[in-house]
Amino acid sequence: MNKPATIPLTPVNLRTACIQCNLRELCLPMGLDANEFEQIDGLIAARKRVKRQQHLYHAGDPFEAIYAIRIGFFKTDILTEDGRDQVTGFQMAGEILGLDGISTDRHVCNAVALEDSDVCMIPFDRLEDLSRKVEPLQRQFNRFMSREIVREQSIMMLLGSMRAEERLAAFLLNLSQRMQLRGYSASEFNLRMTREEIGSYLGLKLETVSRAFSKFQDEGLLTVHQKHIQILNSDALRALVGRAHV
Amino acid sequence: MNKPATIPLTPVNLRTACIQCNLRELCLPMGLDANEFEQIDGLIAARKRVKRQQHLYHAGDPFEAIYAIRIGFFKTDILTEDGRDQVTGFQMAGEILGLDGISTDRHVCNAVALEDSDVCMIPFDRLEDLSRKVEPLQRQFNRFMSREIVREQSIMMLLGSMRAEERLAAFLLNLSQRMQLRGYSASEFNLRMTREEIGSYLGLKLETVSRAFSKFQDEGLLTVHQKHIQILNSDALRALVGRAHV
DNA sequence: TTCGTCGCTTGACCCGCATCAAGCGACGCA
DNA sequence: TGCGTCGCTTGATGCGGGTCAAGCGACGAA
Numbered sequence: 001m002n003k004p005a006t007i008p009l010t011p012v013n014l015r016t017a018c019i020q021c022n023l024r025e026l027c028l029p030m031g032l033d034a035n036e037f038e039q040i041d042g043l044i045a046a047r048k049r050v051k052r053q054q055h056l057y058h059a060g061d062p063f064e065a066i067y068a069i070r071i072g073f074f075k076t077d078i079l080t081e082d083g084r085d086q087v088t089g090f091q092m093a094g095e096i097l098g099l100d101g102i103s104t105d106r107h108v109c110n111a112v113a114l115e116d117s118d119v120c121m122i123p124f125d126r127l128e129d130l131s132r133k134v135e136p137l138q139r140q141f142n143r144f145m146s147r148e149i150v151r152e153q154s155i156m157m158l159l160g161s162m163r164a165e166e167r168l169a170a171f172l173l174n175l176s177q178r179m180q181l182r183g184y185s186a187s188e189f190n191l192r193m194t195r196e197e198i199g200s201y202l203g204l205k206l207e208t209v210s211r212a213f214s215k216f217q218d219e220g221l222l223t224v225h226q227k228h229i230q231i232l233n234s235d236a237l238r239a240l241v242g243r244a245h246v
Numbered sequence: 247m248n249k250p251a252t253i254p255l256t257p258v259n260l261r262t263a264c265i266q267c268n269l270r271e272l273c274l275p276m277g278l279d280a281n282e283f284e285q286i287d288g289l290i291a292a293r294k295r296v297k298r299q300q301h302l303y304h305a306g307d308p309f310e311a312i313y314a315i316r317i318g319f320f321k322t323d324i325l326t327e328d329g330r331d332q333v334t335g336f337q338m339a340g341e342i343l344g345l346d347g348i349s350t351d352r353h354v355c356n357a358v359a360l361e362d363s364d365v366c367m368i369p370f371d372r373l374e375d376l377s378r379k380v381e382p383l384q385r386q387f388n389r390f391m392s393r394e395i396v397r398e399q400s401i402m403m404l405l406g407s408m409r410a411e412e413r414l415a416a417f418l419l420n421l422s423q424r425m426q427l428r429g430y431s432a433s434e435f436n437l438r439m440t441r442e443e444i445g446s447y448l449g450l451k452l453e454t455v456s457r458a459f460s461k462f463q464d465e466g467l468l469t470v471h472q473k474h475i476q477i478l479n480s481d482a483l484r485a486l487v488g489r490a491h492v
Numbered sequence: 493t494t495c496g497t498c499g500c501t502t503g504a505c506c507c508g509c510a511t512c513a514a515g516c517g518a519c520g521c522a
Numbered sequence: 523t524g525c526g527t528c529g530c531t532t533g534a535t536g537c538g539g540g541t542c543a544a545g546c547g548a549c550g551a552a
Contacts (some may be wrong), residue, residue, distance in 0.1 A: 078399065078403060080403070082488050082489060084403065084407050084408075085407075086402065086403050086406050086407055088399050088402060088403075099391075099392055099395055100392055100395045100396050100399060101392070102388050102389055102391070102392035103389050103390075103392035103393040103395070103396050104396075108396055108399065109399070128381070128384060128385065128388070131378070131384070132377070132378045132379075132381065132384060133378075135374070135378065138374060138377070138378060139374065142348050142374070142391070143348055143349050144349075145345075145348070145388070145391040145392070145395070146345055146346055146347070146348035146349035146391070147349040148395050149345055149346045149349070149391070149394050149395055149398065150346050150349050150350075150354055152395065152398035152399065152401075152402060153324065153334050153346060153354065153355070153398065155402055156332065156334060156398060156401055156402060156405060157324060157326070157330065157332050157334075159402060159405035159406050159449060160332050160405050160446070160447075160448075160449035161330050161331075161332055161449070162330075163508075163509090164508075164509070194528095194529065194530085195529070195530065195531095196529080196530095200406070201406075202406075203405060203406035203407070204509080204510090205509075205510060205511080206529085206530080207509090207510080207511085207530090207531080207532085208508090208509060208510075210529095210530060210531055210532080211509095211531080211532080213530095213531090214531070214532080226517090226518080226529085226530080242328050243328060409538075409539090410538075410539065440498095440499065440500090441499070441500065441501095442499080442500095450539080450540090451539075451540060451541080452499085452500080453500090453501080453502085453539085453540080453541085454538090454539055454540075456499095456500060456501055456502080457501080457502080457539090459500095459501090460501070460502080472499085472500080472547090472548075473499095
């Protein structure tokens with residue numbers, strides 16, 4: 001459990017952190033008006049750079065803040081003492097890390113950058129204070145929490161009732177959609193995670209993930225070259241996910 | 247999709263709803279002091295009786311309130327149009343239903359009573375208003391949301407990395423612990439749900455659940471008679487859940 | 493009391509995915 | 523430029539749990 005060296009803080013003009021951020025329509029302050037933006041001034045305490053493979057926080061660390069991703073890509077995972085390990089999510093720009101720490105005042109997961117990343121640190125007590133004053137912020141925050149609950153429910157559905165290829169198809173479509181939301185191509189992108197991490201997230205072994213990729217490629221649904229994915233037939237992927245079980 | 251008749255409202259002295267409730271140390275107002283209890287007066291808009299097999303709400307219904315269970319037992323499930331169906335949780339007294347509806351203003355799950363039940367309806371806008379005034383209520387509510395996130399993460403772990411018997415053992419231990427928290431026996435209780443519902447929750451078929459019960463019984467870990475469970479060796483169950491995968 | 497239904501148990505069989513194993517290409521480092 | 527490592531692919535084999543099927547006991551209705 002060797003923790004990384006202290007993460008350097010980046011000095012920025014935090015008074016305008018959110019207003020100038022081009023993610024504000026995806027992120028926590030989504031939908032706030034100019035006046036409300038003034039009020040949430042000071043929500044961001046710091047920016048942190050997290051290099052690839054570095055931890056943003058560890059399971060068990062005291063919970064003090066949540067983090068909004070400005071740039072980069074993360075995974076969260078849980079490693080139990082008996083060696084069971086599971087990726088619980090992949091997060092990209094505009095998404096929030098650390099919500100699971102609120103319940104026990106300690107982080108439950110590890111958060112690890114899968115590429116060099118940049119996050120906004122939002123001290124939780126400050127967020128609570130502001131949420132009591134700025135109603136739309138309170139509402140947005142509640143929605144983000146609820147959205148996380150819904151997201152996890154859909155993973156439960158996936159793990160509980162889909163077979164390997166359906167899971168991978170669902171995973172790819174989800175990634176594709178989130179890339180598109182951020183202005184990237186929905187059909188062509190680079191995976192940031194390994195086959196093993198995908199498998200861990202989907203409840204599969206890496207070999208099964210690899211085989212499913214190959215099968216999709218053989219069937220002309222997509223092309224894979226290492227981490228580069230090009231989706232050729234997203235309808236077929238959707239059909240896979242949506243098809244009823246006999 | 248035949249909806250049940252309107253659920254009858256029970257007239258009660260709602261001004262003292264929480265103060266007089268013996269679940270207040272498990273439920274949302276957990277930890278509030280006398281003064282704060284005064285302030286959250288009016289949080290409960292109504293009580294609802296929900297008879298066994300009746301829906302409290304359906305997936306797709308507009309989200310207006312969350313519900314605190316006073317008496318009874320519920321399941322939540324999702325039924326997708328392609329016939330995939332999954333139980334996403336079982337809820338008992340003091341627990342909160344409906345948090346997943348916040349994100350989209352519509353309920354995502356169905357909530358069905360598995361025995362005659364009694365819930366407190368908490369209109370969500372009223373809760374948001376009060377949360378802005380009563381800081382400990384805000385904190386408790388955030389903790390409940392986060393706790394739901396953590397609960398679902400543990401189900402993800404279970405579905406992603408445990409085998410059938412481990413899943414059932416984890417499920418029984420969890421039930422047992424929650425029974426105990428509510429003053430019931432940890433070692434002897436009646437299941438409210440069918441084998442099929444257990445299986446759906448655990449990502450297994452009902453036959454597999456049944457076989458695992460029989461195996462546990464053969465090994466002397468517990469006795470099963472229909473829905474009546476007596477746990478004889480909870481350490482062995484814990485060992486099953488905790489054991490490392492080779 | 494009888495009958496029908498529902499939930500559960502148990503057996504037989506089979507399939508999807510895990511497991512084990514070998515090999516290969518990309519990449520980083522000496 | 524060569525070598526080691528890491529991530530990935532692919533094949534062979536086995537097993538856990540899904541599927542199909544039969545039967546039974548508890549319970550409710552007539």
